[in-house]
Amino acid sequence: MIDPHVHLRDWDQAAKETLRHGLGVAYRAGLDGVFEMPNTDPPLTSRDAILRRIDTADTAVNSLGIRIFHGLYAGLTAVPRQIEEAVRAWKELFPRVVGLKMFAGQSTGNMGIGDADLQALVYRTLAALGYTGVLAVHCEKEALMKADAWDPAQPASHGRTRPPAAEVASVDDQMRLAAAASFHGTLHVCHISTPWSVDLLRNAHARAPQAPPGLRVTCGLTPHHALLDAALMEEEDGLLLKVNPPLRPKPLPALMLRRLRDGAIDWIETDHAPHTRRDKTEDFASGIPGLPFYPRFVRMLRETGMKEETLVGLTHESICRRFGIAIARSGRSAEEALADEYEFDPFTRAARAAP
């Protein structure tokens, strides 16, 4: 199994988690590989930072004495010279550099490229450089966010600050901009959270007939967007469930789970994003630790009738195929008490809410 979307912190955020800890938890969760996001501190936007990250990760894996694949995304800014450096790093260091990441809207780490003209510039630059790999995009349109709606006393208000429409509009923008630029890679919509976004992607070719034949679109679903709903944020410790994109109201999580079962979603990704309890409750940080819950989610899918072949596709083979990376599938069994490794376990609620 591979988790193609994790944030393992370390470096200047070692208080949240270290590579050694995150990779150890991933291994014990039964994973054969993880792909790490670039909004580290400092961020993975230069060749030097990427090489240093690979070195830190290798040291961690060696010290643990385990076998797990660590890949990472190079982060994109709206500066063409930096984009060129990221693409060169991908060409040179693939498969350790698995692809590129763009934050089309601000999230943790201030890597947001909110302006549509700048997003268009990114796609044009990637097309001109002949980039054919995966571009993972955080899709939430800043123009449709409503920061004023946030009230820490009512954590579920987070859902109104980043409404479903912000995701749907951003997905629409990305497909349009990628097609207009003749982008020839894979446009991957990270942690998709609404059925409307999924349906928009699936109708991509009908809606964008000018899309070049090389353009591919994929999307990934997190366990939290499939199992947890916004109302849980009104319970005790609701701030711990603050995440971007936000948990959605019922019945959206169940509809996302149905789309996963129907084959409309390409793979499962946890968006594992640990913080300290203080970061969550005093600074209202967004992100929840997903890795410890991964084996429970897979077990739930299996026990509720998902075929083994489908599970292997969603947790491993679709990912290898799309990224063009061969990672051996060990089929190791997972330890399930991993949540104890973290300061809080948002998914005990999921266990109650699970169908």
Ligand SMILES: [Zn+2]
């Ligand atoms: Zn993420």
